[in-house]
Amino acid sequence: MIRLICPHCGVAFLRLAPADDGEAVVCPHCRRSFVPEEEEWVDPEDD
Numbered sequence: 001m002i003r004l005i006c007p008h009c010g011v012a013f014l015r016l017a018p019a020d021d022g023e024a025v026v027c028p029h030c031r032r033s034f035v036p037e038e039e040e041w042v043d044p045e046d047d
Ligand SMILES: [Zn+2]
Pocket: 006, 007, 008, 009, 010, 011, 027, 028, 029, 030, 031, 032
């Protein structure tokens, strides 16, 4: 999984797979789309 932070509302959320280059993702909180610049890999068993 990867953790992304929405640049619009600042909410961090998880995604199963990284976005492709230039692919926009939609924030589940504010529902605005953005292209992530940084993706932080997280281990779901290590949370
Ligand atoms: Zn957001």
